[in-house]
Amino acid sequence: MSDLGVALVVWPSAAILLVTALYVFRTASMARAGLLLLASLGVEGLIFLALASEFLGALQLLMMSGEMVLMVFFMVMFMPDPGGLMGMDMTHDKRRAQAFAVAAGIALALVAVLTDWPAGTLNADAVDVRAIGFEVMGRSMFTFLFAGMTLMFTMIGGTLLAKQGGRYRVGAPSGELRDAGDEGR
Amino acid sequence: MISLPVVLGVAAVMFAIGVYGVLSQTNTVMVIMGVELMLGAAMLNVVGFLRYSWPEAASGSFFVLVIMTLMAVEAAIGFALVISVFRHRRTAELDDLSGLRD
Numbered sequence: 001m002s003d004l005g006v007a008l009v010v011w012p013s014a015a016i017l018l019v020t021a022l023y024v025f026r027t028a029s030m031a032r033a034g035l036l037l038l039a040s041l042g043v044e045g046l047i048f049l050a051l052a053s054e055f056l057g058a059l060q061l062l063m064m065s066g067e068m069v070l071m072v073f074f075m076v077m078f079m080p081d082p083g084g085l086m087g088m089d090m091t092h093d094k095r096r097a098q099a100f101a102v103a104a105g106i107a108l109a110l111v112a113v114l115t116d117w118p119a120g121t122l123n124a125d126a127v128d129v130r131a132i133g134f135e136v137m138g139r140s141m142f143t144f145l146f147a148g149m150t151l152m153f154t155m156i157g158g159t160l161l162a163k164q165g166g167r168y169r170v171g172a173p174s175g176e177l178r179d180a181g182d183e184g185r
Numbered sequence: 186m187i188s189l190p191v192v193l194g195v196a197a198v199m200f201a202i203g204v205y206g207v208l209s210q211t212n213t214v215m216v217i218m219g220v221e222l223m224l225g226a227a228m229l230n231v232v233g234f235l236r237y238s239w240p241e242a243a244s245g246s247f248f249v250l251v252i253m254t255l256m257a258v259e260a261a262i263g264f265a266l267v268i269s270v271f272r273h274r275r276t277a278e279l280d281d282l283s284g285l286r287d
Contacts, residue, residue, distance in 0.1 A: 056249050112189075151258065154258045161262070
């Protein structure tokens, strides 16, 4: 893709990414927040595609569409006001959070602008999906196996954590439940 | 046009929004969303470096794959913890889960 093409994709995508990311924490509706996060991370996948990382862009779009839809379900299940119709304020310590976020953003942006980063030229024989495939089967195989094992242990651990009674089939400690009617659940 | 500082700048703003979400939200699921944004910013940084500094480095893509794995793991364990806590407390609000602090 030409430089102009990259700019035409990246600038609007970056704007959409940041606006949707910001609105994730500003909207009252939790379903909407989940979909905004999906839009934000999906548009990030488009930026990956424009920056010549086609494999990572496609992977990002696939992964985030699944993960964020799941997240919407969880938000609707566990939020006290998922529709945002009761006008509940679900924030705390807003001022300090804003100050800290702005300070972190400015510090990172300054590092990004002021550092003299090394420059490389993207030529025709740059890394493609085939090269990534060879990398998987070569030097980075251990990393890839480790990521797979981590996912497997996460599935097992997550299921054990979430199942009724937890790993050792114990109930809630006494005094932890909000009311006695919850004891048998 | 687009250069590495532009990509890193966008990632910096995205990271800052994630930090704001993590620090300001009271619900565990929203905090997980903030962490996802922060990890997304880290991925954008790596892709920026891959494009503008080391375009010939195939191994760089694995940093992004590791971060994607981390995102999936963080969300799965986070949601499992939310389910577990919800069973006991009937809430996922962080302000109600201050037992260790008290």
